[in-house]
Amino acid sequence: MKRYLYVISDLHLGGEAPTPDHAGFQICPSNARRRLGRFIHSLRHAHKDGITELVINGDFVDFLAEKPFQSFTATPALAITKLQQIMHSTDDGAQGDERVFPALRAFVQQGHALTLMLGNHDIELSLPEVRDTLVAYLTDGQPARLTFLYDGEALRRGLVLIEHGNRYDAWNVVNHGGVACVSLSAVAFANVGV
Numbered sequence: 001m002k003r004y005l006y007v008i009s010d011l012h013l014g015g016e017a018p019t020p021d022h023a024g025f026q027i028c029p030s031n032a033r034r035r036l037g038r039f040i041h042s043l044r045h046a047h048k049d050g051i052t053e054l055v056i057n058g059d060f061v062d063f064l065a066e067k068p069f070q071s072f073t074a075t076p077a078l079a080i081t082k083l084q085q086i087m088h089s090t091d092d093g094a095q096g097d098e099r100v101f102p103a104l105r106a107f108v109q110q111g112h113a114l115t116l117m118l119g120n121h122d123i124e125l126s127l128p129e130v131r132d133t134l135v136a137y138l139t140d141g142q143p144a145r146l147t148f149l150y151d152g153e154a155l156r157r158g159l160v161l162i163e164h165g166n167r168y169d170a171w172n173v174v175n176h177g178g179v180a181c182v183s184l185s186a187v188a189f190a191n192v193g194v
Helices: 030-046 076-091 100-109 128-139 176-192
Strands: 002-008 050-057 113-117 145-149 155-157 160-162
Touching: 002 030, 002 160, 030 050, 030 076, 030 100, 050 155, 076 100, 076 128, 100 113, 100 128, 128 145
Parallel strands: 002 050, 050 113, 113 145
Antiparallel strands: 155 160
16 A cells, blocks of 8 residues: 655744734744645545655644743643644634644544654643643544654654754753653642642
């Protein structure tokens, strides 16, 4: 069976839109998000003779651009709130086939493969509760070809090696072991009622 691979990166969905008085924190403007929604919808029908895989290679969403601004949102409930804000603002005002998150949901539920790799702006997706929230939305609880790489691991598809570039930038390297410890600490504190 043929496999078709598409790789996109650094979407940075989220953030406050610019206003006449403020530059905002939005890296991906609405016209780009609308094109992205249409692109994902087009992938659903592009290849009838095989499996289509879409890889989003890091910085899919941008937790750093959401209020309250923090270098890392360690509280899962707050990170989930930020994720929901991002999902809402990304598709607010978009027409049906221009909505990004419903397009991804339809793509996954149609049986295509989606691989989400983390970058340095979406590391909150390494928190199990946050990741589970996104997975529940995309799959509606059904089996799916959905893969998360949330510990800095590279992805290999045949001769193609896919990595998010922050791993080679000393200012932006993510300590994935430290993030795992934060996640485990949050669970431990929640279980003892602290």
